[in-house]
């Protein structure tokens with residue numbers, strides 16, 4: 001019997017891509033291939049080698065290679081797309097749509113050719129629309145094309161709740177629905193600490209300010225960094241999704257999924273709670289929403305549709 005290590009390719013060796021590659025290797029989820037453009041081949045090789053040289057110290061046995069040649073990525077189990085430009089202060093994620101749609105589509109042509117059986121996770125922004133672009137460029141079944149937003153948005157929301165109550169982040173539960181924009185929908189009614197609904201512990205005003213801070217959480221980091229966007233928590237989010245798939249954990253995780261009637265939306269990519277396992281998105285949960293929650297989700301869906309309409313597929 002030959003046991004093969006899993007192979008994970010990360011496209012884009014910038015802040016999010018490099019951080020993701022390192023975290024995946026540290027968790028020994030498989031061997032990692034880090035891909036960037038030919039003009040950056042040496043720096044990409046250098047980053048990969050530098051990470052690999054941390055392995056004797058940290059005691060991980062994952063291999064990491066840097067390359068601009070997709071042949072090195074051939075037959076990857078998972079491909080993560082972080083390629084593209086990031087926003088700067090004063091910009092919205094939607095401002096990136098034209099540049100990043102071109103990049104994501106060209107990356108997907110290579111994935112389709114070299115990794116036809118892979119599960120693809122998209123990070124590049126505006127991520128709902130980029131997942132849509134990737135879905136069409138790849139031609140893969142919908143369970144294998146997954147966008148990342150909900151893990152990160154939920155992590156921010158849970159961080160703020162834990163800070164508010166001064167309790168362990170491990171005891172905070174909640175999730176965020178909708179698009180990865182300023183009108184995303186943190187679901188207060190489904191949020192709890194240690195099983196106690198948060199609205200019995202935190203005042204309405206404070207909850208509203210946590211919800212609002214979550215919605216603009218990406219922008220808060222962009223403004224602080226001054227020249228780029230968040231990467232530690234985004235990378236951790238990608239790693240959680242990768243682990244759920246490679247270990248067939250069947251975790252309940254909000255991800256950007258293709259909707260064909262769920263929540264009343266058709267032909268739309270939007271953040272919804274799913275089961276994430278060995279087959280990618282294995283199930284979408286359709287929750288009963290109040291009129292207010294549905295109206296908020298409709299608004300978020302509308303924003304996503306507007307950006308998606310700019311992308312030619």
Ligand SMILES: NC(=O)C1=CN([C@@H]2O[C@H](COP(=O)(O)OP(=O)(O)OC[C@H]3O[C@@H](n4cnc5c(N)ncnc54)[C@H](O)[C@@H]3O)[C@@H](O)[C@H]2O)C=CC1
Nearest residue numbers: 012013014015016036037083084085086123124125127234
């Ligand atoms: N969905 C989400 O929750 C999040 C999305 N993002 C998005 O992820 C993207 C990457 O962000 P960062 O890593 O901070 O940016 P970055 O600028 O540090 O890295 C992007 C990398 O992509 C590479 N790249 C560009 N075109 C490429 C191509 N055709 N093939 C391969 N590589 C290519 C660049 O050379 C660069 O190294 C941005 O669009 C950002 O907005 C970032 C954080 C969270």
Ligand SMILES: O=C([O-])CC(=O)C(=O)O
Nearest residue numbers: 087093125218219229230
């Ligand atoms: O805000 C950005 O541009 C990057 C991102 O999506 C996030 O950190 O949520």
